Amino acid sequence: MTRPLASKRRSPSARIALLCAGLLCASAVQALTPAELFAKVSPSIWKVVALDADGLPLGQGSAVVVGPHTLVTNCHVLAKAKRVLLKRDGPGLDARLTAWDVQRDLCQLSAEGVDAPAVPLGETARLAIGQPAYAIGHPRGLDLTMSEGLVSSFRRNAEGQLLLVQTSAAISGGSSGGGLFDEQGSLVGLTTIGSVAAATQNLNFAIPAEWIKDLPRRHQQARSAALAAQAAASASASAASR
């Protein structure tokens, strides 16, 4: 009597082993191969070309579709530009700057012609150091380049708040504003900073995806403050001229 029962019962360690196996299995089901991941998200990665007043290029970077006709990139990609083009295969599409958070180096562009699907936003709180990470962007103008690495670390400010996801996935000039994805294809950051010194390797950084969700609120706050300051300055100037 006891033996059959015993055979059905599993020791705690066996249960844990089974649970772990189940988790690994679930994880394996969800994880995409790099090729699958690229096929899934790359239609949503665009090249950004910043142009000066004469229509000449100032620089270029990358951008990720995060909503209908809406992309995000790094503000430093757009610095001093008078016009911005978004490019994939065909001719460039004119984009409008619709929100900005320069303190976080995060800018939002809108272009009617961009009909690529939005990528899902991931949660950096769920990332673990050592898990795979994939960067996709347009480094050195090389369209849609994918690189593989790890989540290497998390960089925080003096108050302990997350600033950057550190990754060993390779990025280069032109990667700015590109996507850093976890193995499910969720966007966990925008590749923003790389270490370019000869003495360092694979030290690259992405601003966290959560900042994208904060962008409308922070933009509105900053905009309201700037407009209020402008109005106050103009009222003070007009009072002084009387």
Place this chain on the structure above:
Amino acid sequence: MPHLTQPLSPRRLPLGIGLAATLAMALLGCAAPEHGPTAGSAPPAPTASGALGNAAYIVPKGSPTARLVMRAKLQADEQYNVFVLDDALACKGAKRAGGGTPQQPATPALLAAGVLTTLDYVVIKAPQRVCLVRWTFTPEAGRSYLLDGVIAPAGCMAVLFDVSQPDQIRTAAGALRRNLPGQACAPLAQSLPAPRSPLEGGQSEGEAVLNPAATAADLEGLIAP
């Protein structure tokens, strides 16, 4: 100095087109080209000994203090001096806080804490070529600062760091560079903040940000009225 300022040399990564960005990057942190002693925007002419004046800087009695360490990467024919200015806003009245040569490193000095302070970092290169970097900040009591400089072909460079935690060296909070091209003593509002590592980050209204001092000025060409 580079090993202190930017151990990782992190850079934002747009793909620059043209020379301007490259040159700007190369000159990042360069504060002032070398000037002959008669140049208009140059600092006050040094004496033969390289000092701007004989008076030594002394912390007012009873004042809380911060420590100032001075370093420089010098060639054999160079020396440097660091001065505290009596009038931090108008950049007048130099008092020597310390200095060194390749053979004799500077002795750390004490600064009065809690008061706006302007420091002049002056390099003398035989036969009396002068390079000046001028920083204004408010030292905090009990903290340690490092004024670290180097002569480069394109000019001289000196940056003020907060080294209170040696494993977390940061640019000194609130430090502003006062001597700019064409301005030997720029008003505080026009002065430049210290170059900082983008990995340092900060806070704005309680939220994490990469650069608390960033403005939307560079986006003006794209912001619809």
